[in-house]
Amino acid sequence: MIALIQRVTEAAVRVDGEVVGAIGPGLLALVAVQPGDDEAVIGRMAERLLAYRVFADADGRMNLSLSQTGGGLLLVSQFTLAADTRKGLRPSFATAAGPEAGRRGFEGLVRECRARHPAVETGRFGAHMQVSLVNDGPVTFWLQT
Numbered sequence: 001m002i003a004l005i006q007r008v009t010e011a012a013v014r015v016d017g018e019v020v021g022a023i024g025p026g027l028l029a030l031v032a033v034q035p036g037d038d039e040a041v042i043g044r045m046a047e048r049l050l051a052y053r054v055f056a057d058a059d060g061r062m063n064l065s066l067s068q069t070g071g072g073l074l075l076v077s078q079f080t081l082a083a084d085t086r087k088g089l090r091p092s093f094a095t096a097a098g099p100e101a102g103r104r105g106f107e108g109l110v111r112e113c114r115a116r117h118p119a120v121e122t123g124r125f126g127a128h129m130q131v132s133l134v135n136d137g138p139v140t141f142w143l144q145t
Helices: 039-051 099-116
Strands: 002-015 018-023 026-032 062-064 072-077 120-122 130-144
Touching: 002 039, 002 072, 018 072, 018 120, 026 039, 026 099, 026 130, 039 099, 039 130, 072 099, 099 120
Parallel strands: 026 072, 072 120
Antiparallel strands: 002 018, 002 026, 002 130
16 A cells, blocks of 8 residues: 655545545545555554654654644545556556455545544545645655555
8 A cells, every 4th residue: 555645734635626525734645555455554554644753843843643733634545656657658557456456445544544533534536536735845755555
């Protein structure tokens, strides 16, 4: 499982012009499920998303996690993160989970995060989405489990 996380002051996802998920300060996580991602991998990613220290403490150092700040988490499925781009001029998606496995993995991550954190929003799996954000920093990290 891959998550590209961005610390944001705000972020939103729209489908057909309708906002389906939005947060204020917190993390936007673009998530790709890969073949073999099981419950252990999903649980580990949920733990990392909520505990990764990317928010400033009183001294301005990145020492606080989303769980500590109480910020929002916006999860957006993005299978293209799992693309193999090492050769040629067109990405290969052989390293991404198929649609059904991707849906199960993404929905499992949403459930895990919601069980551990009160402010979790999502995009719509499989939909054509428009994601808007204000990256704070900018702060962006690539997490992989």
